[in-house]
Amino acid sequence: MPSICRSLPSASPAKPATAGEGRPASRRFVLAGVASLLASPLLPAAPARARGPLPDFADLAERVMPAVVNIAVLSEQTTTQVPPELRGTPFERYFRERRGRQQMQGAGSGFIIDATGLVVTNNHVVGNASRVIVSLQDGTEMPARVVGTDDLTDLALLRVEARASLPFVPWGSSASTRVGQWVLACGNPFGLGGTVTSGIVSARGREIGAGPFDDFIQTDAAINPGNSGGPLFNTDGEVIGINTAIFSPTNASAGIGFATPSDLARGVIEQLRRDGRVERGWLGIAVQDYGTEPGARRGAQIQGVERNSPAARAGLRNGDVLVALNGERMDGSRTLIRAVSITPPGQTVRLTVVRDGRQQEVAVQVGRRPPSAS
Template sequence: MPAAMPAPIPRRAFGTLALAALLVRARTADARTGPESFSPLVKRVMPTVVNIAVTETVASNDAFSALPPELQRQFRDRFRQRRQQVMGAGSGYIIDPSGYIVTNNHVVGSADKIVVGLSDGTELPARLIGADELTDVALIKVSPPTPLPAASWGDSRVLEVGDWVLAAGNPFGLAGSVTVGIVSARGRDIGAGLFDDFIQIDAPINPGNSGGPLFNMDGQVVGMNTAILSPSGASAGVGFAIPSELVSKIVAELREKGRIDRGWLGVSVQDVPASGRSPAGVGIAAVDRAGPAARAGLRAGDVVTGLNGQGVESARSLIRGVAMTPPGNTVHLAVRRQGKDIDLPVTVGRRPKIEEN
């Protein structure tokens, strides 16, 4: 099949991430200069890295969105019944010898056809097991004739700023590429979603590296490359990876159930700053009449100050805490209403596909 072009990158994610070459920390190497060669590490981990080619069918109308309105109408009328194939490419990594592969949702989430390229050149069709839009994690599966080499999870929580990391993947369709760098920062919020907690790295990553692994010096996956911050769309030395602590949990649930069920209250919220003796909280601006919050008695004008005994000072922290609660479970909200503090138990509902608070 023809070489696949890098997949389109969601604007809010600032682009796709490329994998950076994993640095092996040699015992005799000076920590300031790094090891003499990363070759042993690369040879060990690269068989677990895959290239992903996708085909997506889109309506022809979408191809005219950049035209002036009067020309859009003209061409849409002419090509109303036509559809076109769009090619994309990304990266991924094998986590089980039976063929389970992790990648980004924005790489495969809308694909009609997925083809995985292994390090030895073998190409295998893949099917989507499940995906989570909020964390941009997806799990796909191939059926190999023999067991595949698989990567192991590392603990992203022990990563420190300044640690060496290696990224590998398929930048600009260049299969089997590696880059290397360090962890530049932890806990970055780039406005991509509720679960932003990115590892910032300076290892160069580019379109096509989305979904590829970020390795530590022991050859373990400590992150999944997902976005870049760049004015040009190419690497500017600021990339972001989803921590393995989050990815591994999402993957385990996708493998078990094929989906992620998010908790939902059915409210519109806004931040309420601290005032006098009143602490900061989350104001309830509106309540969905058919939602879980309404059934529990939460009202517009209430201010939520705590969730399950923990203080909440922002709408984001409340929404995230509820989203992480499995539907059907009960959460306890500390609510301030007309100067009085009350405890309000709420049975969490299932978050609709259309994103709501």
């Protein structure tokens, strides 16, 4: 459904244990603990470390929530299910033409980034919606227009027309976010309306198989269906992420949520705001990580070159190892893909290439990424 935070497939690395698997594991943990206590001599307890007070998010929530919105979508899809008794009869065509389109409703979250009414959300929230309604925390409802969407980063930009200036929140730097820092997630879980949950940054740079630009912030702040598109705040009230996906065997929060980092989202949103679409650089090569063993020189090795692509015109070949772009070293294929994608089409870059044991510089004019590129 387009209205929920996406749940990762069960094939993801952190396979959830079933109830049957979980109980014996817990029992083994407890028994091992008891055994170790019985086998160890009694020692005086270590003095407890002084702990600072836990944060109070009340002031933060009061400040940022007016800019967090609920999003309702109304879309249409073609229904191909024809009742068996109508198949092969003249009524089958009538059913497909007159009753074959059904409306679907969904709900998601978003946040306002400009007083004039620009709203950020996930692409999978709006999907192919024929109508989008944005609701403020005070209950005000406004129709929204989709300015642009980007499927590769699952981001969308909406615009609402308001009679007065709207409250908005600023972007923060996801690059300066540290594992263990407190965060506040806001949104519309299960369609309940404005809700806040708190937690910490559990990890950074997570790759979850969503696409070539995976670089997610992982958090244990509760994120549930309906939170998609909502903001993840730092304690300064800055948006450092957009809540996008969860890992859960139940499709509800299991303490593992993922947010698109603000440093990635901000550039995409600015392009959508300016042009209504995102244009990315493209070389036309298939690459894989090179030098993954300890101590080896790392880079991206070319596995395929498309005909008439920028890479082909520059003379790049299968087996070439790309180790730097414009002098900046690369530690793998994803680094290369991200660096090229943010390069404006038409700009020339300098690639450092290792071929047959020799290092050389190759100039490549970056092309425009076609919609079909993976």
